[in-house]
Amino acid sequence: MNGDHIDTASPFSIASIVISMTIAAIGSGIMFAYVPYMLTHSDAAGWAAGGAVTAVAFGGLVGCVVGGPLIRRVGHARLFACSMAMVIIAAILIAADLPPIWWIFARGIYGAAANVNFIIAQSWLNHAASNQWRGRAxxxxxxxxxxxxGCGAWIFGQIPTDGNLAPLAVVFFTAIAILPIGLTRLPNPPAPASVNVNVKMAWRISPVGLIGVLASGGLSMVVQGFVPIYASTNQLPQADIALLMFVMQTGLLFVQYPLGILSDRMDRRYVLLIACAIILIAGFGAFLASFSHLVLLMIVFMVFGGAVETVYSIANAHANDRADPGDFVPLSSTLLVAWSTAATIVPLCVTMLTPIFGGRTFIIAAMCVAVAYALFVLRRVKERGPAPEDERESFGIRSAQLPNAATLSEPGKGNPEK
Structure with a gap:
């Protein structure tokens, strides 16, 4: 591969990657709303909808482990097509109206394929973008x-659920998503580094960053995964569930972005404490809010989801601030696995406890995680004092639903600002 070509690539040249993943996200948004809605309105066992959330996260953990070796074996473009094919297979299993256990299995397939897609897309973007605009890209x-x-969730609200049109729409969008990357002229980047997990090293670099990413894995999957289940069990109409899930995604702009900018101007640990406080306040609001006041409920969950996204992005940036270039790939690998592990365990616990404590269990779980993490950050602030401001990377929008696999590519290329 010609490295000079990659370094001089224009912002327009990466459009194929962004377009492919955005179209794929529309299909994913449909399915994230459709599966819990259908499982909670069927004769499936009460744990089935929560089991599907856990399956997505566990599949993601598998995907982040096997992604690197598979890319080294067949290359980025071929594996992207294969992983998209697995998403289509998962949608067809659901469209086939099989027993709920097959739906859970299908969601596990989706989780693995989606994480492989994330690794491919972020690795490709990381290499195609120049240092000057990689962070913005x-x-x-x-x-x-x-x-x-969010758009996919909104589209779900417009689709009849008395047939299999929703999963067929997922097949359609996923198939379309293959085309832009399939036709791209961007060269394949080098194969990503292996997932080299080193918890001791990650703890040495940034305990606050490691535990923050761990916490955000559980927070993200619990809030994003159980909100449609909670809304469905409370008999919220399909269109309103779709609108609720769309509004939640806007928290990325209205909550994460302002707090991220603030974290560039003050100790990130204090901003993490602010984010945890917002999660706690929004959690109380979500616990008490009534579905009869839908607009208020949507605002509360928008803030709830946005604050969860903030914990991930700022904890990740805090860890990156303290990482030497030589440590960045194993650090990113460790954070990726930590996120996926928590994203599997916490929803599983919520699924097991929901029959005992009721449909609001996920809200309590999110609040407990936020409080525990805030206490940990407070302890670190007390022990370590003010954080140095030099060598701080600029904040960039990141999503807890899209774990950072960009640096599993090549030592020294992972940090867009260093």
């Missing part, structure tokens, strides 16, 4: 993907 990528999820 990655932020734009995160923003368009999350808004694509």
């Amino acid at each position: 990655m932020s734009f990528f995160y923003m368009t993907y999350v808004l694509g999820l």
